[in-house]
Amino acid sequence: MKRLPLVLALAAFAVFLVWSVSARQGLLFLVGIGLGAALAGARFGFTTGWRMLVEQRDARGVMGQLLLLALASVLAMPLLGLFPELTAALGPPSVSLLIGAFFFGLSMQIADGCGSGTLYKAGLGIPLNMAILPVFALGSFLGSVHLDGWLALGKTEPVGLVSTWGWMPALAATLVALALVGWGVRRWAGNAHPLWDKRWVVGAIALALLATANLLLAGQPWGVVYGFGLWAAKIAQGVGAFDPSANWFWSQPGNAQRITQTVLLDVTSITNIGILGGALWVAAKKTETSKPLTGQQWLVGMAAGLLMGYSSRLAFGCNVGAMLSGIATGSIHGWIWVPLAFGGTLIGLRVRRHFHF
Structure with missing residues (x-):
């Protein structure tokens, strides 16, 4: 697709x-x-950043993520x-968080993308991620049900460092913790x-600047998973297969x-649609290539996408909603x-190698 028409x-x-919804939705x-x-x-x-660190001892991706977390925290x-x-x-x-985070980390390596990764790679036209996108949505919905x-x-009440300590001590503690993680990554x-x-x-x-813009416009941090679900x-509901009033989450x-x-009023849905559009804009300049997959690889990849969607809801977010937005706020x-998702990644990488992804 040419860039100008896009x-x-x-x-x-x-x-x-x-014009039809709101200026906020247009800006989001x-x-x-x-x-x-x-x-x-x-x-x-x-x-990819986690996989690079584990398999190649290449810390560039994870250091980029730590920089993102630090900048987003400083701003948010x-x-x-x-x-x-x-x-x-x-x-x-x-318990839901522990199990969900572990299986999310496992499945995202097999599916080759987290929530945001699935979105932007689908926008780039990568077949597996395009196919996983609706399966991810189904899994997220089932997880919510x-x-x-x-x-x-078993659960406890959410704990927010900013509301508990104040923003300055919370920010100082977060930056120290991120620096310690960075030191450990560098040593490894x-x-x-x-x-x-x-x-x-x-x-x-x-991403830090745009995530902050999302916080200011939406009044809440950047998320991905909720829109899918x-x-x-x-x-x-539209096909008569689900009654939201009878479900705890959707009631x-x-x-x-x-x-x-309409989904056009949902802030997460609007940014998700925008992510697809932004990735399409990048793809219009350079087509992304991927190797053909076998039938077995397709089956395993789709199963991983379903599990990834389901576990993301149990974990209250993916790498964006739980890790980035959670830590930054x-x-x-x-x-x-x-750490639970990273533990799952170690298993997921073994499965990925076994099926030769």
Whole structure:
């Protein structure tokens, strides 16, 4: 697809949103386009960065992610402290979180993309990720339907460092913790590869700025998973296969309202659509290639996509909603999510190698 017609189409949709929905939704769509362009243009893959570290002792991807977390925290935490109407990405420490994070880390390596990675790679035209996108949505919806049962296994109240300590101590503690992780990563990686890569650094800066813009416009941190689950829930309701009023998650006031409204009013859905558009814009300049997959690889990849969607809902987010937005806004659940997801990644990489992805 040529870039000019694509740009005109994206601009027309943004104008439509401003005119027919709200200026905020139009601006969030533009933020989403920026997020997609930054992710695809820099090939800023959370999944890839972890795989590089484990398999090649190449820390450039993870250091880029740590830089992103630090910059996003520096920008978000003062805003949360100064403007109480903004909300943090809080999730309850729970059995659901532990299990969900582990299986998300496992499945994202097999599926070769987390929530944001699946979106931008689908926008780049990579067949596996294009096929996984609707399966991910189905899994996220099923996870939401079963979430109350998982939470019944044990949970505590969410803990937000900004509201508990104040933004300055919360930010200081977060930066110290990130520095310690960076030191450990540097020790593990050794000197075989450079520590920094311009592509990852530029991507981290762009994503931190855009995530902050999302926080200011939406009043909540950047997320991905909720939009997927909402799309599938609306389809299930539309065909008469699901009654949201009979489900714990979808009968919650906010969720019950969103499932009756157009997805154009949902902030997560709008940025997700924008991410696809931004990735398409990058793909219009350079086509992404991928190796053909066998039938077995397709089957395993699709199963991983379903599990990834399901586990992301149990874990209260993916690498974006739980790790990036959770840590950057001071949620303890983000710090719990990371080591569990990384443990799952170690298993997922073994499965990935076994099936020769």
